[in-house]
Amino acid sequence: MKEKYFPAEIEEKQQQRWAEAKVFEVTEDPARKKFYCLEMLPYPSGRIHMGHVRNYSIGDALSHYQRMNGFNVLHPMGWDAFGMPAENAAIKHNARPDQWTFENIAAMRAQLKRIGFSYDWRREIASCTPEYYRWNQWFFIQMWRRGLLYRKNATVNWCVKCNTSLANEQAEGGFCWRHEDTPVVQMELEQWFIRVTNYADELLDELDNLEGGWPERVLAMQRNWIGRSQGAEVEFAIAGNESEKIRIFTTRIDTIYGANAVIVAPEHELIEELIASGQASDGLKSFVEKQSEISREERLAEGAEKQGVPTGLFAVNPFSGDELPVWTANFVLTGYGTGAIMAVPAHDERDFEFARKYGLPIPRVIKVAGSDEPDDAPVEAPFTAKDESGVLINSAQFNGLTVPEAIKIMTEYAVQRGFGRPQTNFRIRDWGVSRQRAWGTPIPFIHCPKCGIVPVPEDQLPVTLPADLNFNTQGAPLAEHASFVNTTCPNCGGAAQRDTDTMDTFVDSSWYYFRYCDPHNDELPFDPEIAAYWAPVDQYIGGIEHAVLHLIYTRLWTKIMRDLGLLSFGEPVRKLLTQGMVCLATNRCEEHEWLSPNEVIDGKCKFCERPVTIGRVEKMSKSKKNTIDPDEMIREFGSDTVRLFMLFAAPPEKDLEWDDSAVEGASRYLARVWRIVYKWHDKLSNAAEGEASPAARALRRKTHQTIRRVSHDIADRMNFNTAIAALMELTNEIYAFDNSLKDVSNATSSDRFALREAIESLVKMLAPFTPHIAEELWQGLGHNEILVASPWPQFSEALAKEDELEIPVQINGKMAARVVVAAEASNAALEQAVLNDDRVKAKIGGKQIAKVIVVPKRLVNVVVK
């Protein structure tokens, strides 16, 4: 063992030992408990960044801990390898996207191996390989057969930069998820869709079961996104043409006697008919035209002012028989519900605003239960409560019912009379999965002029991407590749054409971690029996940005796989941790804009010496140049130091600010551990438990308390920061003990026993966080077995127990004194000790003791008057 800590020398050496011993390679073993620890797979952009390092350091710490605790730990890594950057590289540098991608993968894999994460590399997958994406195609065909995949002409989100359509989830607030400055435009296109709505109820309801294992905000975001709303559809006949109906959706059928209008979206088919048949007024035509011209963002940006025009038609309220004017207005949306509503101004904010603006009547039909306000009192503000506080008035035979009763009874009434029915609507839509890109999974269908859409026979999968695509084209490279497109129909044998869309890359990541379970299977995506052993994932770790993207898709896909008979469960992830971002302050120079940390010298710009403005602490990003390169840090300090810093500086779910001094602190700590182990490593043999000095007993107590605390902090809370703090405390105790001995030769056998126990426990417990130095020190202590495959230390309650306790004493809840008592002292003895204490007596003085509250082993509060 060397005297000084040189990370570069030991890290590679220990990585080789692990690789040779295959300690991270696992197979199914029904006799052992499994633990599946998963980190979100990266896109192979070319370089690992600090966000990755943090994510994988968290997962690695947990994996090591569970492995040392006897679990059969599956800890894999792979590449989400399809997507736009490869295509952009192909266009820009005339490269091949597959070559570009595989070069990046090689570079990043080498980086991950240098950091020494405990992956089973035999299970590595890349989603751009035919061995992988063939199963995407297989899934599509299974889904097609079950009606879960379909094709329809639809208005889709289109990003002009990506030059492709996007799912709703990828068009956040009207902007492309990859180009935050690029508004999404709407486009008519025939597309492939996955029938998410079949699973909407289940996707929502099962979120309740994830409570406790998933962060509350992710659950809230998913609930929000799925957006279930229960109500009813009601048909209003058009006056004078009773065979024609307008179907409206409402969650408040109880307010229907208060409707003053029916309002349809400007895109509603009724409007189209009116325009087509020449019945539309000029005002209506120009209004509709204007609405179609302005984009979604412009509509929202215009301050959301409500605008509408009457259509000239009237509709009959099926409950009251009233004829209501039919309007069209900008705030009624096509694509949600039926694209038509009834307006009830007295009980809806929007309808109230609209009625005021256009001078429509505002009849009230609900009032506060028990109020003696007259039923025809003018409405000052809409009354929208949907609970028992509202009672129906002005509603014929339904008067007197509470709102919830009325909703139920009036819906039933509508069903009986045949003009309505209960209806549940969702905000979530079917998933548009076609992309007009070339670097993705080809959609395995053939368009035959005679037979229509025909799936590629399963024994002809995969449909592979041609290697010689031409990316320097205005159009779609796949569609222009004649030998790819032109084929024969598997059904009739006639000439036919392949589908030229590719799949959304979120398909790839929807099921990849099941493939890790059985990565080389060439008959199925995975063997259901093998998956049944490893899955579901016990702990998943990744960024919050996937809360409503990947994490909804993968829950959906799991349910589909269950229905295909591949799985026996529908929720893929037991526990989810959304780790915080890695942040750094930005620097800005007037002349040279964003500056990287090493372009700032003494607060001045390196290039022009102008003073630099320090900006906000933000997520590390290339564009703002506030990044720290993991490779540089690891070269300077070693992988262990970088990991230790990241795990110690903040709890995993919080944002982490990079701090050079704190990194040095982490490095200093490891050197400090090294020195004390070096000092004793060859002097701890022949130690016996024997009669221990008080100091040795105290050290043993600290050791066992630390084992208890660290185990709890990792396993039950994933609070690595406090676990590491506990290890630092133990280290300080070891130093104090070492100092108290003055000289190595003073140590008795039992002193050395206590020291050995403390030092060996410390080294073992460092293994999850800083595996290389721990492994090296373990060897230095004379152990031949591999530490990261050795058992976690166990603590003894008896040794962890304190002999004496220092009990705080309060007088009327304020801190007054401390008394030392035996740990076993009874409540009565404790109370007696407190009341006999001179300081306590003095503080009580002449006051009378009203009562004494004794919290065993914790505190005594004397209440005086």
Added chain:
RNA sequence: GGGGAUGUGGCGGAACUGGUAGACGCGCGGGUCUCAAAAACCCGUUACCUCGCGGUAGUGUGGGUUCGAUUCCCACCAUCCCCACCA
């Protein structure tokens, strides 16, 4: 507008189910060692008053519950995130 989260020293953060607020680390100050410096080791570090013993205040703000509140309840303020004319 609806929903979710966060708020503790100079800084990152501790405080388990209501029980000694500030663990651990960074930074800062002091000491030991040294010709000197670095490193290392040791001590101190919420604020205010006090030479010291000690005292007072203190976990965004204002209330409440309790013997006792960073922790529970109510209202408010600030910051961040998600959804948003969704009927």
